[in-house]
Amino acid sequence: MDILFVIILGALWGSFANVCIFRLPNEGNVVSGRSFCPKCKQKIVWYDNIPIISYIILKGKCRNCDYRIAFQYLVVEILSLISFTLIYYLFGISLTTLFFWILFLSFLIIFFIDLKHYIIPNVITFPLMALGFLKSFDPNLSYLFPNYVNSLIGGALGYGIIFSIIYFYKQIRKKEGMGLGDAKLFAVIGFWFGWISIPFIVFLSSLIALVSVIPSLINKSKQMSSEIPFGPYIIIATVIFIFFKESFTNFLL
Structure with missing residues (x-):
């Protein structure tokens, strides 16, 4: 049961990482405002925003305008899920696990922001x-x-x-x-x-x-x-x- 919780937690934080990757380079607020389609600007309903599952069901497209959502979104959520699960497997329920979760999630965000925008946010x-x-x-x-x-x-x-x-x-x-x-x-x-x-x-x-x-x-x-x-x-x-x-x-x- 614990491992299932960690898997879900990893995927959810991977979704948050995607928000940071998209908004931080544009100096956007990462904690307010619902996600929206970059093309049609329609807000994404909750059942279309379930990490990994929604991307697969919608075949990586916006439900409203068929805009192709970057494959990076799926990759980030999967990497977050894997890293959270592996860290928990290695260190169990501990402060070390919490610290490594924070570090690896931050690494994910930095990796993809720098890869696209050539910046590492302060x-x-x-x-x-x-x-x-x-x-x-x-x-x-x-x-x-x-x-x-x-x-x-x-x-x-x-x-x-x-x-x-x-x-x-x-x-x-x-x-x-x-x-x-x-x-x-x-x-x-x-x-x-x-x-x-x-x-x-x-x-x-x-x-x-x-x-x-x-x-x-x-x-x-x-x-x-x-x-x-x-x-x-x-x-x-x-x-x-x-x-x-x-x-x-x-x-x-």
Whole structure:
């Protein structure tokens, strides 16, 4: 029964994540006003807004005007459902589970906003920094979380490294490279997982980004100077770090 509740909860919060992904870049209010069709502007009735199920029944279209609803909506809700369920399976009913639910839901929102709009909203990163540091004062949480000293150093290191890269790149090339949103996201990761996470995630996210753009460079649809959203690569690398932290830290230390 508990697992069924978690599955439903994950899908519902995935639906909320979709609202944030749609409204935050446009500075919309995410907690007021019913969802509506982007084309015909008709408000969506509750039975057409059931996570995952409604999308499948309506075949990804608006009931009123047959406007094609982005497949991303279904993907976000499924990913949220899976992450909520997996986290609950690993950590049970605990504060660690609650913290990871908040983090992964925030990661989902950041991932898809940055992927489309090339921005990482401060309204998400700043609270995550604060929460990441505050939770470090509780010694009874998962071994994945650092103590408050490690957390504070991690947050400063995460922001400092990326800010330094941005600054020196701008001095040398006379143009912007990465954005400060990426620096803030690395600060979030440092506060949540400590300084030891930063070198691994900087390296791995850069490697994943490079591998992903090589085909575009080969077919010349992108150039080395082309803008790419780096947030999704940071998030992918962070998830890998979380799953393999013990192996990584044993190797490093």
